[in-house]
Amino acid sequence: MNDEDSIAALKNLGPKSADWLRESGVATVGDLRRLGPVVAYLLVKERRPRASLNLLWALAAGVQGRDWRDLSEAAKSRLRRAVDAA
DSSP: OOTTSBGGGSTTOOHHHHHHHHHTTOOBHHHHHHHOHHHHHHHHHHHOTTOOHHHHHHHHHHTTTOOGGGOOHHHHHHHHHHHHHO
């Protein structure tokens, strides 16, 4: 996946999540790579407080080209801690 690809092309994202990301300024895969999944998730959370942690999992795994269900519990815990620390 190229940095110029639309965020909608990212594995794990549906149309609604892609819209939320674009609304939050994350329009391309490159934007997500530069910001990182935690910051991108927090940007969405500011506008969409009901966004769930599933979005975070989708971003973290998608940027790696993986299915979000493949994230280990340890990886999810690290991501949760990073969100809490931000």
